[in-house]
Amino acid sequence: MDLQSFDQLEKRIEELTERFVALREEHQRTLQELSLKEKQIEELNGKISEFDRTKAQVHSRIESILKRLELLQSQSGL
Secondary structure: OOHHHHHHHHHHHHHHHHHHHHHHHHHHHHHHHHHHHHHHHHHHHHHHHHHHHHHHHHHHHHHHHHHHHHHHHHHHOO
16 A cells, blocks of 8 residues: 555545534433433323322312302202
């Protein structure tokens, strides 16, 4: 191999090394973003669970009120 071939090989290795480093950094950023998104999903799932419990409580209270109204209506003869 002549000196020009070594220069080309060295240049190619430097380019590949730089691309590898850039891809590794991008991969790390992507993993951090994924971790953040997973935490956000957990928080949102917690909120959904809380909203579902609240919804069930409201539904139960509305049914209880409707039953009392029906009872009052039947007692009053309307």
